[in-house]
Amino acid sequence: MSIRPRFLATAAVALAAATALAGCASDTASSEAALTVTDPWVKTAATEDMMSAAFGTLVNTTDEDVTVVAATSDQYPALELHEVVDGAMQELGDGMVVPAGGELALEPGGFHIMVMELPEAIEPGDEVDFTLELADGSTVGFTATAKDFDGGNEEYHDSGSDDMEMEMDMSSDAPEAEPSH
Template sequence: MFTRPRFLATAAVALASAAALAGCASDTASSEASLTVEDPWVKTVESGMSAAFATLTNSTDADLTVVSASSDAAPMIELHEVVDGEMQEKDGGFTVPAGETLTLQPGGYHLMLMGVEEPIAAGDEVAFTLELEDGSTVGFTATAKDFDGANEDYDGESMDMDHSSDAEASMDAESSH
């Protein structure tokens, strides 16, 4: 038989259980959100390759490693570093030491967007997801900015991926010898 006091007691137990579970969920969420992303931005591009930058802050007492990144803006994103003026994939990902920050910046560590097909224009907001070594993820949105600096090489080629004039010049130089 349905009685209001029994129903209220059952409802109170259910609510208390849900609250306790919600508390556990928020603890998990806060540990996953222990890496914060500050001042994110992405370089404008018509198509081809671009790069994203930010400051990553680790608020835990253990090192955190970013192992991959994704975005709808590019079918592939690699974690890169610049060594002797040339970009290369960063083996092992980006480690953010416990209680410290890691800056992703032109001429250093960065997220390399590859195969961009749609223009990223100044002022666009681009969503990214970082995956950490423990499987947790951190999402952020970066604002697109015009940027002409850094000009690092990628496997000896310029970042704009328009090498037809370079190839033609090279072929002309070879044929003149």
């Protein structure tokens, strides 16, 4: 009986185990784990409203800033990243930065994902799947539940520039958040 074949077999098993563990380690360190979305919701809207918006809280669990550069949805293909500044809605060309170890609230009157050119209504209880694209090319998916929200009462007007002027009534708070899954 030779010790060498047994040694090679043991080494092969150890190498396979180390490779499997390395794969697990890289999954936990991925950008998908770096950013989570808590309490996501989307405002209900009829197709004649033409627009809606998605909200929630982006949570960065890393020690580096994370930048969201785009959002997509198979259900509603025309999405833009927006922020409301001095009553004017602005598209964010450079994306949304979620600070290291911090959060960024997506809320009416602030940062949000604009859902434009609705091909179908968004009804209460509908679930809308979104994917966020990060600056490093990775993606983070989440599902937002549609809720009635009258607090924004947004009216959008083309101001002749890249910004949209917006009148808002913020008399109501956002709908109660449900526990995230």
